Amino acid sequence: MxxxxxxxxxxxxxxxxxxxxxxxxxxxxxxxxxxxxxxxxxxxxxxxxxxxxxxxxxxxxxxxxxxRDEYLRMLMVRQTLWASGFALSAATLWGFLEAFDLVGHVEPYYVAVLWFGGLGLGNCADRLSGADAAL
Missing domain, CATH: 1.10.287 (Helix Hairpins)
Structure with missing residues (x-):
């Protein structure tokens, strides 16, 4: 950043x-x-x-x-979109697996942990795509 x-x-x-x-x-x-x-x-x-x-x-x-820097703001917005998509997708998948008794229960606060991990994935995606090359 x-x-x-x-x-x-x-x-x-x-x-x-x-x-x-x-x-x-x-x-x-x-x-x-x-x-x-x-x-x-x-x-x-x-x-x-x-x-x-x-x-x-x-x-x-x-x-x-x-x-104020629109480009930096856009990078963070992309990271939060990655984080949201990752955390919500993982929580949804796990929820269905849990509903059908295929996996054990996981406390819901771990969704926040997944979300923060998703921020890191979004940062990696920015770097791999060259989106942060101008920095």
Whole structure:
């Protein structure tokens, strides 16, 4: 990613959100493992690790809005399209396999993991197609 002002903001946001995610996940795992939380508090603690991940989706959206370089914005849009297609296709395939009892259950939050992997696939596709050669 080029070092535009929007890209720097996106990178800073993403780093902070990753740190928040790690802290929230470690805290939630610890709290549940040691039975520190129960009742409504358990619901809140269980949701905390999801919030930074949602924040990353928001950060990507903000990057797309803030990026003034149309070409860089287009590359990121292509990557998000790859990510969305990859994650939704994999989730749909797995859902049908699971519905027919051919595979075990996978927690739905792994769709986000697939989506982030799809961003990487989109980046590779850009590089292989020469779309980022102008950078």
């Amino acid at each position: 080029q070092r535009t002002v929007a890209a720097r903001r996106y990178q800073v946001r993403t780093i902070w959100l990753a740190l928040l995610y790690a802290a929230a996940l470690l805290g939630a795992v610890y709290a549940f493992k040691h039975q520190i939380v129960a009742g409504p508090a358990a619901w809140i603690v269980a949701v905390l690790p999801a919030l930074p991940i949602i924040g990353v989706f928001v950060a990507i959206g903000r990057y797309l809005v803030e990026e």
